[in-house]
Amino acid sequence: MLYAGFMSAAPPSAPTPQEPVEPPQLLQLGLGDDEPCLRADAARNRARLLEAAAGLVAARGADAVTMEEVAAAAGVGKGTVFRRFGDRTGLLMALLDHGEKKLQAAFLSGPPPLGPGAPPAERLRAFGRAALRRTVEDLELQLAAEPEAGRRFTVPPYRVRHHHVALLLRQAAPDADCDLLAHTLLAQLDPALVHHLTHQCGMPARRLEDAWTDLVDRITGTTA
Amino acid sequence: MLYAGFMSAAPPSAPTPQEPVEPPQLLQLGLGDDEPCLRADAARNRARLLEAAAGLVAARGADAVTMEEVAAAAGVGKGTVFRRFGDRTGLLMALLDHGEKKLQAAFLSGPPPLGPGAPPAERLRAFGRAALRRTVEDLELQLAAEPEAGRRFTVPPYRVRHHHVALLLRQAAPDADCDLLAHTLLAQLDPALVHHLTHQCGMPARRLEDAWTDLVDRITGTTA
DNA sequence: ACACAATGCGGACCGGGGTCCGCTTTGCAG
DNA sequence: CTGCAAAGCGGACCCCGGTCCGCATTGTGT
Numbered sequence: 001m002l003y004a005g006f007m008s009a010a011p012p013s014a015p016t017p018q019e020p021v022e023p024p025q026l027l028q029l030g031l032g033d034d035e036p037c038l039r040a041d042a043a044r045n046r047a048r049l050l051e052a053a054a055g056l057v058a059a060r061g062a063d064a065v066t067m068e069e070v071a072a073a074a075g076v077g078k079g080t081v082f083r084r085f086g087d088r089t090g091l092l093m094a095l096l097d098h099g100e101k102k103l104q105a106a107f108l109s110g111p112p113p114l115g116p117g118a119p120p121a122e123r124l125r126a127f128g129r130a131a132l133r134r135t136v137e138d139l140e141l142q143l144a145a146e147p148e149a150g151r152r153f154t155v156p157p158y159r160v161r162h163h164h165v166a167l168l169l170r171q172a173a174p175d176a177d178c179d180l181l182a183h184t185l186l187a188q189l190d191p192a193l194v195h196h197l198t199h200q201c202g203m204p205a206r207r208l209e210d211a212w213t214d215l216v217d218r219i220t221g222t223t224a
Numbered sequence: 225m226l227y228a229g230f231m232s233a234a235p236p237s238a239p240t241p242q243e244p245v246e247p248p249q250l251l252q253l254g255l256g257d258d259e260p261c262l263r264a265d266a267a268r269n270r271a272r273l274l275e276a277a278a279g280l281v282a283a284r285g286a287d288a289v290t291m292e293e294v295a296a297a298a299g300v301g302k303g304t305v306f307r308r309f310g311d312r313t314g315l316l317m318a319l320l321d322h323g324e325k326k327l328q329a330a331f332l333s334g335p336p337p338l339g340p341g342a343p344p345a346e347r348l349r350a351f352g353r354a355a356l357r358r359t360v361e362d363l364e365l366q367l368a369a370e371p372e373a374g375r376r377f378t379v380p381p382y383r384v385r386h387h388h389v390a391l392l393l394r395q396a397a398p399d400a401d402c403d404l405l406a407h408t409l410l411a412q413l414d415p416a417l418v419h420h421l422t423h424q425c426g427m428p429a430r431r432l433e434d435a436w437t438d439l440v441d442r443i444t445g446t447t448a
Numbered sequence: 449a450c451a452c453a454a455t456g457c458g459g460a461c462c463g464g465g466g467t468c469c470g471c472t473t474t475g476c477a478g
Numbered sequence: 479c480t481g482c483a484a485a486g487c488g489g490a491c492c493c494c495g496g497t498c499c500g501c502a503t504t505g506t507g508t
Contacts, residue, residue, distance in 0.1 A: 080458070
């Protein structure tokens with residue numbers, strides 16, 4: 001368990017009487033664990049919901065599935081879904097959690113060139129390739145899970161990626177505004193963009209990878 | 225009239241019996257005109273709606289305004305709003321149309337360094353500054369108008385900007401994948417990102433402008 | 449074993465976006 | 479001026495995401 005769950009800290013509004021969704025996630029990047037100790041029935045329902053959702057999504061496509069259907073398929077009430085996952089996006093993101101954690105594991109503590117050990121520019125190039133591949137894997141879901149505009153950058157998986165890229169950049173291009181530059185780099189991995197380019201413009205995935213590499217080279221000044 | 229309206233070509237689904245929204249917009253970049261010849265009453269209602277919407281948005285913020293309210297305030301039925309503008313996003317975008325056209329005018333045919341006449345890298349830098357300023361101007365609305373994930377890159381104003389940036393890039397960095405690079409550059413002007421950085425991270429607008437300039441320099445290899 | 453917080457459950461309910469279709473208005477042709 | 483097709487109108491309607499709150503389940507302390 002490397003990092004943390006997915007959900008943002010539930011209802012952003014003032015002291016909701018409703019309890020928070022999943023872990024409060026104050027986000028000290030790099031540790032923490034989901035499911036802080038769910039009550040037996042709650043845990044069971046969570047599992048059922050995830051399974052039901054996965055099934056329906058696989059069968060009919062993410063955006064043809066309604067929350068009520070998922071609840072029904074899992075044999076629970078609609079309220080339960082929302083209490084557990086906050087909102088539709090939350091549920092969808094939970095479905096992606098596993099894959100994302102694996103990627104995080106790989107770049108935070110896996111073997112080089114993705115993990116520590118390789119030179120930063122090299123790691124950046126590897127990161128892009130890996131992330132791109134992961135995105136292509138289940139583009140559809142990833143697209144459907146995209147949070148409403150305002151939250152795109154606040155959601156934990158994005159923050160982790162951003163943190164990582166910024167870190168590498170600070171080593172590879174010390175004189176740049178790395179925080180901002182990291183956002184720019186990440187934009188090239190945005191599922192919506194990847195979808196647009198591959199599905200609507202018919203670009204091969206390979207071209208995206210090459211462009212990433214080239215971009216890293218230009219920005220860091222390295223070539224490799 | 226420089227370019228064209230805002231709406232994408234209405235209901236993407238098969239031959240809707242409903243007529244298309246605004247101009248079909250087959251989008252030959254650079255010409256065309258809105259309101260292809262609305263019937264008298266339709267034109268009147270369109271104007272009323274725009275006015276009503278602008279008023280409500282200004283008064284209470286974009287996302288506290290419902291379509292039904294706008295319709296009521298304009299003294300028309302809800303159906304009319306949707307027929308004219310397609311969907312909520314369409315209406316909001318129409319509200320932004322004027323400002324966007326002005327910007328387009330400036331970089332397509334205005335005076336240098338924004339318009340033709342200056343060297344490409346220079347024009348790029350100017351473009352970023354101008355776009356950034358325009359975005360900050362009415363961030364709130366721009367944010368609320370953001371189309372659902374899939375369409376972000378298909379919407380006319382984005383396409384125009386992309387086309388323009390790609391064009392300049394082809395001159396300033398002929399050996400790069402300019403189409404893709406253009407998307408990357410534009411990502412730094414994304415209203416959602418600008419909002420995040422300025423409002424949630426407290427960055428001054430100035431820093432964004434500097435980062436843009438720096439990014440252009442790194443990508444084109446030029447300096448200043 | 450029992451009581452009693454605390455935690456979770458579920459489904460009625462709400463609000464708003466988007467659709468539909470029978471009726472009205474427009475404006476052109478004769 | 480009149481008739482008539484096309485264009486436009488509007489509001490009842492549907493659907494779905496999200497909320498709420500009285501009731502049921504847990505599991506802990508004694």
